[in-house]
Amino acid sequence: MIEHVTISDLGVIERAELELHPGFNVVTGETGAGKTMVVTALGLLLGARAEASAVRSGAAKAAVDAEVATDSTHRSVRLAREAGAWLDDDGAAEAAADGTGDDGDAATRTETSLLLGRAVSAKGRSRATVSGRGVPVSLLGEIGSSLVTVHGQTDQLRLKSPAAQRRALDAYAGEEFAGLAEAYRRRHRSWLDQRAELEEITANERQRRLEAEQLQQALERIDEVAPQSGEDEELKAEAMTLENVEELREAARVAQTALSGPDAAESVGDEPNAVALVETAAQALAAVADQDRELASVHEQIGSVSSLLNDAASQLGVHAASLDESGPERLAEVHQRRAELDRLTRLYGPDVDAVLAWAGESRARLAVLHSDADRIEELQARITEEEAALREQAAELRARRAEAGERLSAAVGEELAALAMPQARLVVDVSETEELGPHGADSVSMLLAPHAGADPLPLGKGASGGELSRVMLALEVVLSAHDSAGTFIFDEVDAGVGGKAAVQIGRRLAMLAEHVQVIVVTHLPQVAAHAQRHIRVFKSSAETDGDAGAFTASDVHALDDGERVAELARMLAGQEDSDSARAHAQELLESAGQPVSR
Numbered sequence: 001m002i003e004h005v006t007i008s009d010l011g012v013i014e015r016a017e018l019e020l021h022p023g024f025n026v027v028t029g030e031t032g033a034g035k036t037m038v039v040t041a042l043g044l045l046l047g048a049r050a051e052a053s054a055v056r057s058g059a060a061k062a063a064v065d066a067e068v069a070t071d072s073t074h075r076s077v078r079l080a081r082e083a084g085a086w087l088d089d090d091g092a093a094e095a096a097a098d099g100t101g102d103d104g105d106a107a108t109r110t111e112t113s114l115l116l117g118r119a120v121s122a123k124g125r126s127r128a129t130v131s132g133r134g135v136p137v138s139l140l141g142e143i144g145s146s147l148v149t150v151h152g153q154t155d156q157l158r159l160k161s162p163a164a165q166r167r168a169l170d171a172y173a174g175e176e177f178a179g180l181a182e183a184y185r186r187r188h189r190s191w192l193d194q195r196a197e198l199e200e201i202t203a204n205e206r207q208r209r210l211e212a213e214q215l216q217q218a219l220e221r222i223d224e225v226a227p228q229s230g231e232d233e234e235l236k237a238e239a240m241t242l243e244n245v246e247e248l249r250e251a252a253r254v255a256q257t258a259l260s261g262p263d264a265a266e267s268v269g270d271e272p273n274a275v276a277l278v279e280t281a282a283q284a285l286a287a288v289a290d291q292d293r294e295l296a297s298v299h300e301q302i303g304s305v306s307s308l309l310n311d312a313a314s315q316l317g318v319h320a321a322s323l324d325e326s327g328p329e330r331l332a333e334v335h336q337r338r339a340e341l342d343r344l345t346r347l348y349g350p351d352v353d354a355v356l357a358w359a360g361e362s363r364a365r366l367a368v369l370h371s372d373a374d375r376i377e378e379l380q381a382r383i384t385e386e387e388a389a390l391r392e393q394a395a396e397l398r399a400r401r402a403e404a405g406e407r408l409s410a411a412v413g414e415e416l417a418a419l420a421m422p423q424a425r426l427v428v429d430v431s432e433t434e435e436l437g438p439h440g441a442d443s444v445s446m447l448l449a450p451h452a453g454a455d456p457l458p459l460g461k462g463a464s465g466g467e468l469s470r471v472m473l474a475l476e477v478v479l480s481a482h483d484s485a486g487t488f489i490f491d492e493v494d495a496g497v498g499g500k501a502a503v504q505i506g507r508r509l510a511m512l513a514e515h516v517q518v519i520v521v522t523h524l525p526q527v528a529a530h531a532q533r534h535i536r537v538f539k540s541s542a543e544t545d546g547d548a549g550a551f552t553a554s555d556v557h558a559l560d561d562g563e564r565v566a567e568l569a570r571m572l573a574g575q576e577d578s579d580s581a582r583a584h585a586q587e588l589l590e591s592a593g594q595p596v597s598r
Contacts, residue, residue, distance in 0.1 A: 002042075002487050003113075003515040004067040007556070009059035011037040012539065016556035021533035024513035027521045028528050028567060029537030034554035035521045038537070039150070039491050042066070042519075044118040046148060047141015049407045052124035063119040068147055070486070072112045080114055081141060085131035087112050116144055147486045151472040159446060159459060159475065164445040168475075169428060171482045173404035180437065184393045188438055191386040198379040201372055212369040213363045218348065223357050225340050227516045232345070235290070235338050241323075242331040249323040256316035259309050273360065275313060278306045338344065387436070394441035401444065402430045408478060414507060415474035420468065420501030423452040428474070446475075469493040470505070477508050480515040487517040494524045506530035506592060525571040529588040534559045537565050565589070 004020040040065040044050060055062040070076055080087060117129035118140065128140035159165050169402055170181060201208065240490040241248065261273040285299040340351055344543040349355040405428030412426040424537045427447040435441065447456035450467050459471070469492050476488060494505050506527040512518050513532070522528055538555045568585035575581050 001070075002066055002068050002519070003553060005038075005041065006039070006042045007061075009056040010041055010062040010064065011054055011056060013037050013041075013537075013555040014056060016554075018535060018556060019533075019558060020517070020519065021531075022076045022517050023533075024510050024531045025517070025535060026528045026531035027519065027535045027537065028571060029554075030539060030565075031523075031540060034539065035307075035537050036491065037554070038059060038519075038535075038556065039489060039521055042148065042489060043150065044120070045116045045140065046144040046150065047128075047137055049121040050118070050124070050126040050137075052120065052122055055122045059122065061119050063117070063581070065115065065117045068114045068116060069111055070114060070147060072110045074146070076114060077112050077145050079139065079146075080130050080133075081240075082334060083130055083133055083135045085114075085133040085135075087114070087131055112145070114147075116140060124454045126516070148489060149486070150489045151469050151476075151491070159472070162443060162445060164441060165446045165459075166477055169401055169404055169408065169430075169444050169446075170439075172408050172479055173400055174482075177197045177397070177400050177404070180393070180397060184390065184397060184440060185438055187386060187390055187393065188436065189381065191436075194379055194383050194386065198376065198383065200230040201376055201379075205372070208369050208372060212366060215366045215369070219359060219362055219366065222355065226346055227341055227344060227352045227355060229353055229356060232338070233343050235334050239331065239334045239338065242334060245323050249320050252316045252320035252323065256313050256320065259313040259316070273463055275306065275309050278302060278309060334408045384475065390436050391441065394436060397440040398430055398432060398442045401440075401442065404428075405430055405444075406414060411478045412471075412474045415477055416428065416471065418501075418504040419470045419474060419508065420452065420497045420504075423472060423505050424467075424471065425449040425456065426471070427456040429456075444554075464495070467496075469495070470497075473505065473508055473512070476516075477512045485521065488512065489519045489521075491521045493520060494522050494527050498524065498526075502526035510592070525568045525585065525588055528571065529568060529585075529592040529594060532594070534564045534567065536563070569594045 001022045002020050004018075005020065007013050007016045007018075009015075027035050027038050040048075040054065041426060044064050045066055068598075077087065081245055115129070115131045117127075118137075119127045126137055128135050128137045130140060130143060159168055170177060247410075258274060259273045281300060282302045283293050285302065289296040289299045344355045345351055348358045409426050409428050415425075416422070416424045416426070425448070427449065429445045429447060431443050431445070433441050446459050448459055448468075448471055449456040450471075459468070469490055473490060473493055490509070493509070494502055497505065502524045503526045505524070506529060509518055509520055510530040511525065520527060521530070528534060535556060535558050538557075540555070565582050565585045569578060569581035570576040572584055572588075573581035
């Protein structure tokens with residue numbers, strides 16, 4: 001709902017601030033006072049075209065700002081956030097999203113305020129903002145139109161499109177219908193997915209066959225080589241060893257001689273070696289180890305060293321011998337194997353492990369490609385079965401829509417009779433279509449026959465602005481309990497009516513305001529008396545500075561009880577000070593359920 005509106009330098013309005021009621025708000029004033037400027041201002045927030053002529057004479061720009069309260073889950077809030085607007089509930093929304101809110105419910109709904117703004121310069125340039133963030137006018141219009149609906153002579157009909165009419169009828173059809181419609185949508189999505197898969201398989205059959213042949217050849221090449229995980233790194237290390245065998249063997253023998261001498265089986269000769277020297281040290285300490293704890297400890301350490309040196313010398317001997325056994329034949333085998341693996345890694349991955357991973361994925365893909373024929377047959381059977389089931393569900397939806405359409409037509413007809421259009425008929429046409437759409441296999445059209453004998457025509461055609469506003473009022477009253485949408489603005493809803501019909505229009509607007517916010521521009525006191533907030537536009541004239549001419553300006557403010565009686569008296573008799581007119585105004589308010597102090 002719209003909570004607050006500020007209008008600056010728009011038309012005859014120099015500056016106006018409006019606090020609006022969540023229910024029924026009415027705007028009145030003398031002819032030419034600028035009542036429609038309020039609707040024009042709100043229209044700018046809905047993306048209406050901005051004209052430089054709308055800027056008040058002498059002003060640099062006109063501006064309209066509105067604070068709108070809505071549910072944090074509303075589409076308008078999502079659009080605002082996507083545009084970068086910072087909203088006052090962002091922290092709470094984030095907490096709810098991650099489950100850290102007070103109730104831990106991620107789906108918690110909170111109230112959010114959106115600040116919508118539109119400025120028009122005297123040169124015709126326009127600027128739009130949402131909660132302080134500059135946005136394209138089209139986005140402002142999309143956000144505003146999702147919150148506010150205008151019915152009037154420059155109609156932005158909420159139910160103008162076939163899709164909107166279908167949504168309204170579906171909402172009116174009730175919860176049981178909603179369950180059937182959701183079941184249909186789920187099956188329809190599955191049916192579309194299966195059709196897309198079948199189309200992809202059959203349309204690319206040649207490419208898929210070629211892909212299968214290429215994968216088969218590649219896998220056969222890999223299987224022929226039969227690489228093992230980590231084999232390339234092992235062969236690389238072995239090749240380095242074989243290519244440097246003489247140097248490695250010489251190093252091993254020199255190290256072995258240094259440790260244990262030319263022949264490890266002989267005792268130490270003239271040339272010292274590590275094992276013999278360590279053994280000499282051990283023998284020297286062995287004789288006195290029982291006389292000194294420190295020397296005993298060192299003796300144990302030297303014993304460990306001696307054992308390690310003997311083991312190392314033995315390993316060097318064994319390794320040197322193995323190097324002697326290796327020859328150029330093995331090196332040739334290693335080079336050949338590495339060349340085979342290199343051919344695979346150049347084609348299928350940076351190393352052998354990557355080649356093996358690619359082979360695993362390719363085998364799975366090849367299995368899918370080889371099953372194309374079976375899959376095509378399976379999909380064709382399932383698609384045929386699903387389509388038959390969908391058509392049965394679509395027929396059920398169509399029958400229920402037709403039944404709901406009859407109920408809606410009858411209910412709207414009763415409302416239209418009370419709104420001085422007794423001969424008008426709303427026709428809800430539900431026609432079968434060949435195509436299975438996401439919502440069924442039918443099209444919904446709401447048609448209006450405004451007079452007896454008139455052919456039903458689409459909404460918006462064949463009816464005057466006032467008639468169309470009354471038709472939309474009747475529709476919204478009937479639909480509001482099932483499909484309410486934010487704020488409704490009615491302009492000219494009372495055109496061409498008076499007396500009892502005007503009272504009925506006021507009552508219907510009050511009924512609608514039980515579910516949504518309603519703003520009405522009217523000249524009928526019978527309508528204005530039903531409002532919960534009465535706003536008057538005042539017109540005044542003043543001399544201009546330095547010139548003999550004059551300018552007209554308007555002021556807008558909400559009326560208190562006494563001012564409201566006076567305004568209704570003016571609307572009734574043109575004499576706000578007349579006792580009889582004021583008494584009649586008081587009676588109107590009381591009959592409308594809006595008593596005020598006398």
